[in-house]
Amino acid sequence: MSAKKRGPGRPPKSKNKKPSAAAVHTVPQHFWAQVGAILLAVVTAIITVGLFGVGGVLPVKLAAWTRWLVGWTAFAVPLIFAVQIIQGFRQPEDRVPAVIWVTTILFFALLSGTFQLSLSDPKSLAVAQTGRGGGTVGWIVADGMLRFVNVPLAILISVVLMLILFLFIFSISPKAVLDALRDFVGRESDEEASNRKVAKALSDQDKIKVGGLGKGEIAKEPVEKPGKKGLLARRRAKPVEAEDDDKDATAKAERNLEVRTAGGIEKADTRDVVAVINNSNWQFPAVDLLTESKREADPGDMKMRAQQIEETLSEFGVGGNVRKANVGPRVTQYCLEPQRGVPLSKITSLHDELARNMQVESLRIEAPIPGQPYVGIEIPNKRPASVSLRSILESKEWAKNRSQLAFAVGLNVIGDPIVLDLASLPHLLIAGTTGSGKSVMMNALIMSMLFRNTPDDLKFVLVDPKGNEMSSYVDMPHLVAPVISGTTGDEMHKLVKTLLWVTEEMDRRYQVFRDKGGIKKLSDFHRRFPSEKMPRLVVIIDEYTDIIDSLKSSEREAVTGAVQRIAQKGRAAGIHEVIMMQAPRAKYIQGPLKANIPAGFAFMVRSKMESQQIINQSGAEMLMGQGDMLMITAKLKKPRRVQSAYVDDDEVSQTVTELKLQSPAQYDETLLARLSDDSPVGGGVAIGGGGAGDDKYHQAVQIAVETGKISTSFLQRRLGIGFSRAGRIIDEMEQNGIIGPQNGSRPREVLVSSLDELGEE
Incomplete structure (x- = not known):
């Protein structure tokens, strides 16, 4: 039978058939680390049984060998191993870091040495090898220490070193232990007891009550006890001038605490009673954690x-x-x-x-x-110089700039250090291709501020769509909320909620400024009320273009609107934003946003158009990458070339670890509650709500026209809405030309006399 011919234009079949790929068996992530932990648990159980002389030959011999090795410490081995196994499964990668294992081994050795020193003859190796005292390891440790000190001092040194290792293993600061001992041994003063009772009473209430003071009375604040965590932190209550105004003051304060919830019910905000951590003894990280510049420039001939x-x-x-x-x-x-x-x-x-x-x-x-x-x-240059972050932080320029939001930029073309103040910029656009240095610039900015601010002075909101650029800052005390990582639906939902919270926090601060007598900016507030905490807030958004492209239309509108509002009004409230992107294009940097962010860092970009979006002229497309940048600010008429400061990931990790050792994460409780809530974005307020699309907007316009006056608090009372929502409606009415600008503490002027002028029915 003849072979079947293939049609015209079809290639002949290959005679050599490729063998099918062999099936591949894969195991889950961290499988072997978990198996190792289970095997360690089995060995621990065998040793435990053998220590009691049961279980068969293997457990008994293994226990005997353990006694020979570490003596009486063998009875502590099962407990310590069990703790390490539990800690291992709690770690992100299901494994205990190598440094913890090394520290545990040192702890075993010192414990064995202490047991050996407790014997009547600690230098007897024969006694130690019978399983008494500290065993062979304990004898080695004890013999080495007794060559330099006597037995009592050797025991003291061993106990102190074991305590340090114990605190290191479980990430406990010595100060926290001393504070706990002082609180346990010390007796509570009458004032502290009163504060504790007030805190308990307020925590049991369903709603905060403000006011009720008699004429001339001053509201007393609970005094925080240094080092004690979870104490009451309250804002100072404003004294009431007359008894007749008590009820009005109470009602006004309660209205100012309203927020919109998912169910549409108005209830009090609990931010006035928040458990906080005392940062009065905060230690700034040492510059020694950073590396020095080791390479000078070679310009050639x-x-x-x-x-x-x-x-x-x-x-x-x-x-x-x-x-x-x-x-x-x-x-x-x-x-x-x-x-x-x-x-x-x-x-x-x-x-x-x-x-x-x-x-x-x-x-x-x-x-x-x-x-x-x-x-x-x-x-x-023939060979470029290395520009370390440390070299900038040790310069005279850094010492001269005392702003809390100062940050190291780098060296200019004549080798002078460049230090800028984010508070005066007041926002920043950073753009550049992959490998151009924008992520390193972000790290330099954050690190510079960490060397000068406590968590009470500065908070960050970090948005990391890639999921790996900001991983070193996870659970840092200076964060207002966990790092938003990735572009999944849940993370983007958190992003929208977080940015809306930032805008509401901005509005709340302006309301506080008005209530305090017409304060204009945060620095004036800190000057007049130094004991009241209101930290500066820096919002850093990486890969902004990717975020916008990955959002749904409603969420995109909420994010762009929030970013624009922060750029417009955030400066005086102490809120600043840094927006980073790879492809700066006009559709992402729209007119209002660009007008309110005059400062820009342009690293190497792909085209002249992208360069113009950041520095208003071409030039960035010809840069060389790796930190080579052009910067422009409102004070500079032309861009300046700068080699940005370099800080590597190890330096960032070491510095942040130093901060974490002082304090756990200090997140904002209100924002955490909002992020964990499954309610609609914005806490029940529709995305973009508070403007012309708000169902209360037309009612607000009608009230303004009928009464001839309008204010945020007046709108809250008439419509029964929260402060943030009322503020957004007021802003929209001003933009639409219905009401005039803010006029101190007096109501705004209504610019229209009837709804007919607006085309309303």
Whole structure:
């Protein structure tokens, strides 16, 4: 039978058939670590049984060998191993870190040594090897210590070292132990007992009651006991001038505490009674945790470079002389003085010819250098210098800038340290391709502020769509909420809730400023009320474009609206935002947002258009990456080139670990409750609610027209809504030209006389 022919145009079948891929068996993640923990549990059980002389030959011999090795410590081995097994399953990767195992072994050795020192003859090896005292290991430790000190001192040293190792293993600070002992032994003063009773009474109430003070009385605050956690923290109650106003003051305070919940029920906000951690003895991390700059720049033959520049320009009829050269960390700036009558545009048009003759990949012309009669021609160094974060934090520029929101940027083209103040920027856009250095810049910004602020002074909101850029900051005491990691539906839902909470916190702060007598900004509030805590808040959003693209339309509107509101009004309230992205395009950086964020860091980008979105001109597309950036602020008319400060992941981890050893995470309880709630985004308020799309908006307009006056508190009382929602309605009415701007503490002016002017029915 003839073989079947294949149709025209079809290739012949291959005679060599590929063998099918062998089936692959995979095991779950961390499988072997869990198996190891189970095997350790089995060995622990065998040793425990053998210590009592039962279980057969193997348990008895294994227990005997353990007694020979560590003596009486063998009876503590099962307990310590059991604790380590439990801790192992609680770790993120189901395994105990190697440093904990090393510390545990040292603890065993010191415990064995202590048991050996308790014997009448601690130097007897024969007695130790019978299983008494500390065994062989204990004899080695005891013999080594007795060579330098006597028995009592050796026991004291062993006990102290064991205590330190114990605290390290279980992440307990020595100060916390001392505070606990002091609280246990010390007697409560009358004032402290009164505070404790007040705290208990307030925690049992369903709603906070404010007011009720007689004329001339001052509300007393509970005094926090240093080092004691979970104490009462309350804002100072405003004194009431007359008894007749008590009820009105109480009603007003209760209205100001209203928030909208999922069920639409108004109830009191419990932020006035929050368990807080005392940070009065906070220790800032040491600069020694950071590495020093070890490599200096090598610009090459500068005389030859200067000659090449002059010869290249003369070939095209442009005369000029290189007067000086500034050696920077990444580039050397050659200062060219052109001849009279030579237009700067003619020099900048020779960019490509200069780069070809100089045989460099990248070259930048700054014409002119701000404040100088020169044209700057920036040529890459033969070997760049390393710019460490430590070198900036140890500079005079850092010492001069005392702002709490100061941060290290890097070195400019002449090698001077650059330090900026986020409070004066007041927001920041950062853009750059992968590997350009924007994530390192983010770490430098956060780390700079950690070296100068306690958790009471500064809080961060961190958004990490990649899930790995901000992992080092997880559970850091300076966080207001857990790091939002990834772009899953749940994480994006948390993002929307968090940003809406930030806008509500901003509105709440402005209300506090008004109630305190017309305070204009946070620094004035801290100056007048230094004992009241209101930390600055920095919102850092990475990969902003990816977030916007991954959100649903309603959530996208909520996020962009919240980001825009923070940019518009956050500065005076002490709230600042840093937005980072790879592809800065007009659809992501819209007009209102761009107008309110004048500061930008442009690392290497892909096109001139992307560069213009950040620094308002081209140039960033010609940068060299790895920290090479152009920055612009409201005070700078032209971008400045900077080599950003470098801080590696190990330095970040070590510094954050130092902070975690002082305190656990100090999250905002109200925000945590909102994030854990399954209610609609915004706590029951529709996304974008509070504006023209709010069902209460038209009622608010009608009230304004009928009464001829309007204010946030008045709107709260008439419509029965929360402060944040009323504030958003007021803002929308102002934008629509219905009411005038804020006029101190007086109601706003209504600009329309009838609904007919608005086209209302």
